Amino acid sequence: MAHTLVLVRHGQSEWNKKNLFTGWRDVELTEQGRTEAREAGELMKAAGLEFDMAFTSALKRAQETNRLALDALGQSGIPVVENEALNERDYGDLAGLNKDDAREKWGEEQVHIWRRSFDVPPPGGESLKMTAERVLPYFEAEILPKVLAGKRVLVAAHGNSLRALVMQLDKLGPDEIVEVNIATGVPIAYELDDNGNVISKKVLVERDYS
Numbered sequence: 294m295a296h297t298l299v300l301v302r303h304g305q306s307e308w309n310k311k312n313l314f315t316g317w318r319d320v321e322l323t324e325q326g327r328t329e330a331r332e333a334g335e336l337m338k339a340a341g342l343e344f345d346m347a348f349t350s351a352l353k354r355a356q357e358t359n360r361l362a363l364d365a366l367g368q369s370g371i372p373v374v375e376n377e378a379l380n381e382r383d384y385g386d387l388a389g390l391n392k393d394d395a396r397e398k399w400g401e402e403q404v405h406i407w408r409r410s411f412d413v414p415p416p417g418g419e420s421l422k423m424t425a426e427r428v429l430p431y432f433e434a435e436i437l438p439k440v441l442a443g444k445r446v447l448v449a450a451h452g453n454s455l456r457a458l459v460m461q462l463d464k465l466g467p468d469e470i471v472e473v474n475i476a477t478g479v480p481i482a483y484e485l486d487d488n489g490n491v492i493s494k495k496v497l498v499e500r501d502y503s
């Protein structure tokens with residue numbers, strides 16, 4: 294039997310729009326972000342997807358995306374579990390800084406290492422590896438067992454918490470995940486087998502990363 298697991302990153306946030314490092318800062322969606330969230334719901338509906346439950350982070354940009362997508366799907370009544378294990382990676386001292394200003398100050402290469410290396414944390418923050426070390430145990434303990442028990446599950450979260458999940462599901466190494474970017478509001482629909490291995494993966498829309 295094929296099990297349904299769909300990942301969706303939140304829609305554009307106020308700080309995505311302003312090009313600021315965000316991390317655990319609890320910023321709002323923009324109007325465009327709300328539209329992206331509704332469109333994600335419509336895309337999932339058009340793909341024939343339905344859910345029994347949803348997981349989201351403790352941050353409102355993911356929670357609102359989840360809510361708007363489920364509304365658009367006509368599934369706003371399903372149980373939703375919120376947990377900070379699914380939060381964006383903590384950007385530490387970079388949170389609130391402009392990404393272009395940071396490149397000017399520390400150089401293109403250093404900022405790229407902080408943003409996309411696997412195990413180099415930004416100052417005072419979390420690397421992708423550290424993020425994965427809290428996302429994956431939560432996934433294994435709380436999400437995957439529900440999926441394998443037959444629940445169709447939506448996970449609405451963040452660029453880097455979802456990269457950790459994609460790394461695990463797609464069996465990517467540290468050198469491969471650094472190339473993966475997950476755009477706002479894009480549903481990634483997986484079918485898993487009874488052992489949690491991926492049978493199929495569909496990215497429901499192409500969108501540029503921001």
Ligand SMILES: O=C(O)[C@@H](CO)OP(=O)(O)O
Nearest residue numbers: 313314315316381408452
């Ligand atoms: O600022 C952030 O929290 C993240 C996601 O928007 O940025 P990055 O593109 O560096 O992963």
